[in-house]
Amino acid sequence: TQLLEQSPQFLSIQEGENLTVYCNSSSVFSSLQWYRQEPGEGPVLLVTVVTGGEVKKLKRLTFQFGDARKDSSLHITAAQPGDTGLYLCAGASTDKLIFGTGTRLQVFP
Amino acid sequence: GAGVSQSPRYKVAKRGQDVALRCDPISGHVSLFWYQQALGQGPEFLTYFQNEAQLDKSGLPSDRFFAERPEGSVSTLKIQRTQQEDSAVYLCASSSRQGYGYTFGSGTRLTVV
Numbered sequence: 001t002q003l004l005e006q007s008p009q010f011l012s013i014q015e016g017e018n019l020t021v022y023c024n025s026s027s028v029f030s031s032l033q034w035y036r037q038e039p040g041e042g043p044v045l046l047v048t049v050v051t052g053g054e055v056k057k058l059k060r061l062t063f064q065f066g067d068a069r070k071d072s073s074l075h076i077t078a079a080q081p082g083d084t085g086l087y088l089c090a091g092a093s094t095d096k097l098i099f100g101t102g103t104r105l106q107v108f109p
Numbered sequence: 110g111a112g113v114s115q116s117p118r119y120k121v122a123k124r125g126q127d128v129a130l131r132c133d134p135i136s137g138h139v140s141l142f143w144y145q146q147a148l149g150q151g152p153e154f155l156t157y158f159q160n161e162a163q164l165d166k167s168g169l170p171s172d173r174f175f176a177e178r179p180e181g182s183v184s185t186l187k188i189q190r191t192q193q194e195d196s197a198v199y200l201c202a203s204s205s206r207q208g209y210g211y212t213f214g215s216g217t218r219l220t221v222v
Contacts, residue, residue, distance in 0.1 A: 004151075033210060042113070042200050042213025043152070088151050095165055096142060097211065099151035 003027075004091055004100035012106045013079055021074045021087055021103045029091035029098075032065055032072045037086040079107045111135075115201050115214035122191045122221050130186045130217045134203030141184050142211065143176055144200040152200055158184060191221045 004025045013019055023032070031050045035043035047056050049065035049072065056063045062075040072089055084107050090097040114133040122128050134141050139160050144152035145168075154168040160181040169176070173191075178184040188195055198218050202211035 006151075041215050042202070043211075044213070045210040048210055086149070090151075095159075096154050096157050098154065099144075102149065102151045104149065 004089055004098055006087075006089060006100040006103045008103060009101065010104050010106075012108065015080055015107055015109050016078050017107075019076050019079060019105070021076075021105075023072045023074075023089035023100050025070050025091060027091070027093070028069050029093060030069075031092045032069070033090045033092070033097065034063055034072070034074055035088045035090060037088060038084075043086075043088055076105075079105075081107045081109050083107050113201055113203055113212050113214035115199075115217050117217060118215065120217060120219050122219065124192060124221055125190050126221075127187065127189045128191055128219065130188075130199050130201075130219070132184045132186070132201030132214060134182065134184070134201070135205075135212055136182075138203035138205050138212075139181070140204040140206075141178060142202045142204070143184070143186050144202065145170075146198045146200055146216070148197075155186070155199075188219075191219075193221050195219060196221045 007022045031048055033048045034046045037043040047063045052067045052069045054065045060077045064073045087103045089100040116131045141158040143155040145155055146152040156166040156176045157164055158178040161178050173189045175187045198216040200213055200216045202213045204211045
């Protein structure tokens, strides 16, 4: 069974702080995706990383794929209340995505 | 349509009742996935279709769960003789290309009482 463990599980911070979410696995994935999910909605794709060591930036969000393609991180700079949500990493495995355990982020004004 | 549409949004079923959940994927998307999500957890894979072919159903928790996509577009997830542990959000996603980003629907929240 392929498992993607995310840490931390919960994160409550003040507006303006920086944070990093980690996604770790013992398995190698051909690509890794990050999603954000808000209550009552489905996950929304933020980014896909494909190459080991790849770094992608999306405004205040920075995504990194580990060299061995087993792990990834999401760094948010100067968090805002609008960043609040459930962050999910997902590894592509053959014909489907395997989702991580999730990190629930709350940003207080 | 512009997005993935799921119906109903909410379903309350009495234990033992059969339910059917519908998914309308993005037009032209050949891949369709069903996931089950418990509160506060990541989605767990149930089954996958490529066009009308069900290529992977390894995540279906029991033989009470059945999915179909007879014409390669709309899909239905059926749960027979529902039990309390079936209570969850059922998410449908479609993709134009294997391994690339999924577009998810808003899900169906099933509550078995």
